Amino acid sequence: MEAKIANGLLVSPRIDSEKIARRIGTGGSVQFSRRFREQDRLQVLVSAQLQPKTRNSNRHKTVSLEVSCSYKNFPASLLESGGFQAPFDEARILKNKSQEIRPYLSGRCIYLVGMMGSGKTTVGKVLSQVLGYSFFDSDTLVEQDVEGTSVAEIFKLYGEGFFRDKETEVLRKLSLMHQLVVSTGGGAVVRPINWKYMQKGISVWLDVPLEDLARRIAAVGTGSRPLLHQDSGDAYTKTLTRLSTLMEERSDAYANANARVSLEDIAAKLGHRDVSNLTPTAIAIEALEQIEGFLKEENGDFGL
Numbered sequence: 001m002e003a004k005i006a007n008g009l010l011v012s013p014r015i016d017s018e019k020i021a022r023r024i025g026t027g028g029s030v031q032f033s034r035r036f037r038e039q040d041r042l043q044v045l046v047s048a049q050l051q052p053k054t055r056n057s058n059r060h061k062t063v064s065l066e067v068s069c070s071y072k073n074f075p076a077s078l079l080e081s082g083g084f085q086a087p088f089d090e091a092r093i094l095k096n097k098s099q100e101i102r103p104y105l106s107g108r109c110i111y112l113v114g115m116m117g118s119g120k121t122t123v124g125k126v127l128s129q130v131l132g133y134s135f136f137d138s139d140t141l142v143e144q145d146v147e148g149t150s151v152a153e154i155f156k157l158y159g160e161g162f163f164r165d166k167e168t169e170v171l172r173k174l175s176l177m178h179q180l181v182v183s184t185g186g187g188a189v190v191r192p193i194n195w196k197y198m199q200k201g202i203s204v205w206l207d208v209p210l211e212d213l214a215r216r217i218a219a220v221g222t223g224s225r226p227l228l229h230q231d232s233g234d235a236y237t238k239t240l241t242r243l244s245t246l247m248e249e250r251s252d253a254y255a256n257a258n259a260r261v262s263l264e265d266i267a268a269k270l271g272h273r274d275v276s277n278l279t280p281t282a283i284a285i286e287a288l289e290q291i292e293g294f295l296k297e298e299n300g301d302f303g304l
C-alpha cells in the first residue's frame, strides 16, 4: 500500500493483517501509528476495518484501510499543497531565515544561475518576496530592450551573439543596483565579463538533475528556449541529450557561483525519494542557508 501525503511525500506502511485479525476478530477497527524519520513531525494513522468472512473469502480476509496523515499536527488535507503553495512550516522557516540573514547581505543583489528550467525565475520570485527585494529576469529585460521581441525571435532574427551582447549589457546595468534578485539566462555564466558584474552581488547556482530539467522543459515545450528547440521527435529524450552537452560545456562555469543549491541534497535532507516534489519555498530556504554559509566564510562567523 502506498499513501500519498503532505506535498507528495510517499510512505509505504507494511501492515500485518493477521495481527490485526487476532486483535479485533472478524469486525471492528484498530488504530496504530507509525512514526518515520522525523519522529515528532510526521505521523501516519492507519485504521483497519475487517469485513466479515464470506464463503468465497475463506483464504483471505478483506481489510479496508483508511490512512490519515499529519505533519506537526496539521492534517494532510490542510497540507496538500496543490501547485506551489508552501506548507505552513516551510513558509515560516523561510521568513525567519530571510530575516536572519538580510542585514548581512547589506543590500547586495542575488544572482541565480543554472541551466534552463532549473527554477531561477520561480525560486527567484519567492526569494525576492521574502527578502523585500525587487525581482528581475534578465531574459525579460533583453526582450524589452529589443522592443518586446521574444528570446526565441531574437535568436532567429539576430543570432546568439547579438543576444549575448544584450544579456551582458543588461547584467552591467543591474550590477549598478541594489536589493535585487536576478534570474539570469542559463548561458550567462559562459562569458567572464558577466561574472565581473555578478560578483558585485552574490551568485547562487541552482543545481538540478538533468533528467528533472528535461522533464520540466518537455512538459512546457521547447518553443521559448531556442537552444533546445526541435520540431519533431521525443521532446524529453532530445532535450535531455542537448542539456547533457550544454552541461558538459558549462558545469565549471556554474561552479564559479558563490553558493550551490543542490536539489538532490535537499531531497536527501528532507527524506524525499527524488527532487520532483520539492517546493520552490524549500529550495529558497536552502538557497538562503547556502548564502549564509558563503557570508560566514567571507566575513568569518557573524554570530548566527
Ligand SMILES: Nc1ncnc2c1ncn2[C@@H]1O[C@H](COP(=O)(O)OP(=O)(O)O)[C@@H](O)[C@H]1O
Residues within 6 Å of the ligand: 114, 115, 116, 117, 118, 119, 120, 121, 122, 123, 183, 216, 217, 220, 276, 277, 278, 279, 280, 283
Ligand atoms: N521546484 C520545482 N518543481 C517542479 N517544477 C518546477 C520547480 N521550479 C520550477 N518549475 C517549473 O519548471 C519550469 C521552469 O522554471 P523556471 O523558473 O522558468 O526556470 P528558469 O528560470 O531557470 O528557466 C516552469 O514550468 C516551472 O513551473
Ligand SMILES: O=C(O)C1=C[C@@H](OP(=O)(O)O)[C@@H](O)[C@H](O)C1
Residues within 6 Å of the ligand: 114, 115, 116, 117, 120, 139, 151, 184, 185, 186, 187, 188, 224, 225, 226, 227
Ligand atoms: O541556457 C541558455 O543558453 C539560455 C537560457 C535561456 O534562459 P533560461 O535559463 O531562463 O531558460 C535564455 O537566456 C536563452 O534561451 C539561452
